[in-house]
Amino acid sequence: MIGGSPLLSGLRVIDLTRNLPGPFATRMLADLGAEVIKVEPPEGDPARALGPLFKSLNDGKECRTLDFKAEADLAQLRDWLTNADVLLEGFRPGIMASMGLAFESLKAINPRLVMCSITGYGQQGLWSHRAGHDLNYMAMSGALDQMRSAQGEATLSNIQWGDLAGGSSMACIAILAAVFKARHSGTGCHVDVSMTHGLWAHQVMPQATSAMLAPMLGKPPGAREDLLNGALPCYNLYTTQDGRSLAIGSLEHKFWKATCEVLGRPAWVMQHWQRGLMPNSPESKHLRDQVAALVATQPLSQWTERFADVDACVTPVLTLAEAQQHPLFTGEQTRQPWTIKP
The missing domain is CATH 3.40.50.10540 (Crotonobetainyl-coa:carnitine coa-transferase; domain 1)
Structure with missing residues (x-):
C-alpha cells in the first residue's frame, strides 16, 4: 500500500x-x-x-x-x-x-x-x-x-x-x-x-466557484454546471465509441491547443474559457456537445494511443484492474504516494 x-x-x-x-x-x-x-x-x-x-x-x-x-x-x-x-x-x-x-x-x-x-x-x-x-x-x-x-x-x-x-x-x-x-x-x-x-x-473549489457562478445562473450550480464538474468543454469526461470514458483535463489554454491539434479541430483552439468562452453559455454547451460527438467516434484505445505522447492533460479513465497493471503502479518504488530522500 x-x-x-x-x-x-x-x-x-x-x-x-x-x-x-x-x-x-x-x-x-x-x-x-x-x-x-x-x-x-x-x-x-x-x-x-x-x-x-x-x-x-x-x-x-x-x-x-x-x-x-x-x-x-x-x-x-x-x-x-x-x-x-x-x-x-x-x-x-x-x-x-x-x-x-x-x-x-x-x-x-x-x-x-x-x-x-x-x-x-x-x-x-x-x-x-x-x-x-x-x-x-x-x-x-x-x-x-x-x-x-x-x-x-x-x-x-x-x-x-x-x-x-x-x-x-x-x-x-x-x-x-x-x-x-x-x-x-x-x-x-x-x-x-x-x-x-x-x-x-475540503470543498474549497465548489464553495468558491459556486459563489462565482450562481449570479450568472440565477441559482447554485447543479450537475455539469460548476467550473470543474462539467461546465467547461476543456475539462470534462467524454464517452468513447465502446462505452468507456476519456478524461480531458485541458484547463489551461496551452493544453487545450494541444488537445485540439490531436482532435484535428483547429477552429476550436480559441474556444476556451481563458479566451473568453463563458461557462454554461450556449456556445460553451454547443462546443461540449461537439467534443462529445467527436470522442464518440473512436474507442478508448484509439484515443489513448493518439494522446500517449502529447502533453495535453488527456488520459483514459482506467478501471481499478487496469490501473493496477499500469506502469505507474507496477514498480514497488512508484507505488508510494510520497518519496522521501535524505
Whole structure:
C-alpha cells in the first residue's frame, strides 16, 4: 500500500480504532516509521472479517487484545499510555470517559500525550452522539451533492472520502502538529476530528466557484454546471465509441491547443474559457456537445494511443484492474504516494 520511511521513528502510537478511518490514519503513521500498537477487543476489529482490507490497513502494527469492560485490562492500557506519544480512538463521545479514559485523567499520567478522537460529527454539538457512516458524512457535508451524474442523480462513490479525507488525513495532520508542539512544550492536547467538518473543509473549489457562478445562473450550480464538474468543454469526461470514458483535463489554454491539434479541430483552439468562452453559455454547451460527438467516434484505445505522447492533460479513465497493471503502479518504488530522500 504505502512504502516505509523512518521519519517518525521513536513515535509510539496506541490505536484503539476499528474499521477504516482510524486504522488508515495509523497505517500512514506506521509507514512513516512510527511504532503503532493496535489494541482490539476480544472479538477483534470488525475489519478482520474482510481479510485483505484488514491486512492493508494494519500491516506493520503490533496487535494486542484487551477487554475494555475489565478494569484490570483498562489498568494495563493506562500503563501502556504512560510512555506513549499518541492515543487514537474512534468511540462515540462520552465512551472514553465512561471507561475512565477521559483526556483529563490521561494527561495526569502522561502530560505529553496527544489524544486524537475521530467521530462523525465532533465531540460537541447537536449531532455529536448520532451514528453515521461515510455515506452520511458525505451527504451532510454537501460533498455528495457535488458528485452528481450528467442526468443530475447523486452517485455513490466507491472511495470513502469522509472516512479517509475527512477523517484519516485530517487526523494525521493534526496529530503531527500536536506532537510537534508537545515535543517543544512538554504538553499534549486533545485533537477532536469531525469527519463531516473535515469534508466541508475540503470543498474549497465548489464553495468558491459556486459563489462565482450562481449570479450568472440565477441559482447554485447543479450537475455539469460548476467550473470543474462539467461546465467547461476543456475539462470534462467524454464517452468513447465502446462505452468507456476519456478524461480531458485541458484547463489551461496551452493544453487545450494541444488537445485540439490531436482532435484535428483547429477552429476550436480559441474556444476556451481563458479566451473568453463563458461557462454554461450556449456556445460553451454547443462546443461540449461537439467534443462529445467527436470522442464518440473512436474507442478508448484509439484515443489513448493518439494522446500517449502529447502533453495535453488527456488520459483514459482506467478501471481499478487496469490501473493496477499500469506502469505507474507496477514498480514497488512508484507505488508510494510520497518519496522521501535524505
